[in-house]
Amino acid sequence: MGLNKKSVDDINVKGQRVLVRCDFNVPLKDGKITDENRLVAALPTIKKLVADGGKIILCSHLGKVKTEEDKKTKTLAPVAVRLSELLGQEVKFVPSPVVVDDNVRAAVDQMKDGDIILLENTRFRKEETKNEDAFSKDLASLADVFVNDAFGTAHRAHCSNVGVTKYIKTCVVGYLMQKEINFLGNAVENPVRPFVAILGGAKVADKLNVINNLLEKCDTLIIGGGMAYTFLKAKGYEVGKSLLDESKVDYCREMIEKAEKLGKKLLLPVDTVCIPEFPDPIDAPVKTVVVDADKIPADQEGADIGPKTIALYADAVKTAKTVVWNGPMGVFENPTLAAGTKAVAAALAETDATTIIGGGDSAAAVNQLGYGDKMSHISTGGGASLEFLEGKELPGVAAANDKD
Numbered sequence: 344m345g346l347n348k349k350s351v352d353d354i355n356v357k358g359q360r361v362l363v364r365c366d367f368n369v370p371l372k373d374g375k376i377t378d379e380n381r382l383v384a385a386l387p388t389i390k391k392l393v394a395d396g397g398k399i400i401l402c403s404h405l406g407k408v409k410t411e412e413d414k415k416t417k418t419l420a421p422v423a424v425r426l427s428e429l430l431g432q433e434v435k436f437v438p439s440p441v442v443v444d445d446n447v448r449a450a451v452d453q454m455k456d457g458d459i460i461l462l463e464n465t466r467f468r469k470e471e472t473k474n475e476d477a478f479s480k481d482l483a484s485l486a487d488v489f490v491n492d493a494f495g496t497a498h499r500a501h502c503s504n505v506g507v508t509k510y511i512k513t514c515v516v517g518y519l520m521q522k523e524i525n526f527l528g529n530a531v532e533n534p535v536r537p538f539v540a541i542l543g544g545a546k547v548a549d550k551l552n553v554i555n556n557l558l559e560k561c562d563t564l565i566i567g568g569g570m571a572y573t574f575l576k577a578k579g580y581e582v583g584k585s586l587l588d589e590s591k592v593d594y595c596r597e598m599i600e601k602a603e604k605l606g607k608k609l610l611l612p613v614d615t616v617c618i619p620e621f622p623d624p625i626d627a628p629v630k631t632v633v634v635d636a637d638k639i640p641a642d643q644e645g646a647d648i649g650p651k652t653i654a655l656y657a658d659a660v661k662t663a664k665t666v667v668w669n670g671p672m673g674v675f676e677n678p679t680l681a682a683g684t685k686a687v688a689a690a691l692a693e694t695d696a697t698t699i700i701g702g703g704d705s706a707a708a709v710n711q712l713g714y715g716d717k718m719s720h721i722s723t724g725g726g727a728s729l730e731f732l733e734g735k736e737l738p739g740v741a742a743a744n745d746k747d
Contacts, residue, residue: 492517
């Protein structure tokens with residue numbers, strides 16, 4: 344995978360029209376932005392391009408747009424307002440039901456160096472997610488340079504991140520994308536060892552390729568969360584009412600054998616916190632018992648890693664130089680069943696290793712626990728980071744120009 348990409352630092356866009364694909368896919372409630380992390384994360388790239396004296400045209404998707412009704416609620420208008428405040432300069436919102444029309448072109452023609460415009464939600468155009476040429480050409484017609492700073496959609500080939508690069512010659516990555524490539528890409532391709540990968544989450548099926556790829560790259564692979572029980576079953580243990588993917592037991596057995604053959608450590612829970620049934624609602628009080636991993640009672644289900652496992656996993660992290668973590672260790676949404684996930688987060692916060700959190704639930708866990716600033720890198724893309732960890736080439740990354 345070619346990871347050496349041209350970035351905004353390799354160009355100067357003075358006087359040029361720059362189309363910047365950002366990730367402004369923020370949560371909105373009654374037209375108000377409830378979490379503006381993604382806006383704040385986009386500021387460094389935008390500021391650099393403004394400082395160069397470019398004419399900055401920002402674009403992003405927001406949610407899924409399936410109906411005309413969606414277009415009323417999924418507009419980027421509130422983003423322009425908040426961005427203007429964060430940047431201390433006007434971000435002019437130029438709405439259009441087709442994203443790019445004569446009104447938008449006229450607004451771009453009137454721009455002065457350093458001006459910023461925000462286009463409407465790219466998914467207002469049906470072609471966006473199908474990566475069809477008509478919309479890619481419309482977007483490309485506005486700009487001389489393309490900057491992709493949206494890692495969250497890098498694993499999808501859409502008009503606004505991949506299609507547009509067919510019609511614009513200079514295509515580079517922004518600071519956010521650069522950071523993701525540096526940390527995630529290099530962790531997998533060229534890690535400082537020992538390299539420990541921690542995988543959690545509910546289903547083995549979601550992480551098949553990740554497990555396989557990371558086993559080849561890492562020194563120690565730690566498995567927690569719901570998917571651990573399919574591995575325990577593969578070892579011949581009974582798992583009671585725990586989450587189990589029967590069709591993947593053989594796969595897990597193969598992975599255990601593969602680890603042995605490659606001389607890699609594959610760590611599985613040695614004890615587990617069990618509950619009689621899944622809590623409803625999810626944060627309801629639960630009655631727990633801790634048992635050894637090979638003694639799960641028939642009428643109980645595993646819902647978190649136990650204290651001995653916590654000690655084992657924390658110990659494995661201590662000697663690491665690179666750690667990648669994706670997926671919680673238990674039913675993290677329930678305070679009683681969050682101990683394993685909290686302990687892993689704490690172990691990562693204390694280590695001197697490069698710590699990389701692969702988006703999604705693990706990122707939420709780390710931030711909620713207040714450890715965000717203790718991690719080297721928290722990925723902004725759950726799905727994209729998983730595909731990176733699978734060793735796949737991401738279309739959004741591949742589409743940027745390589746460094747000479």
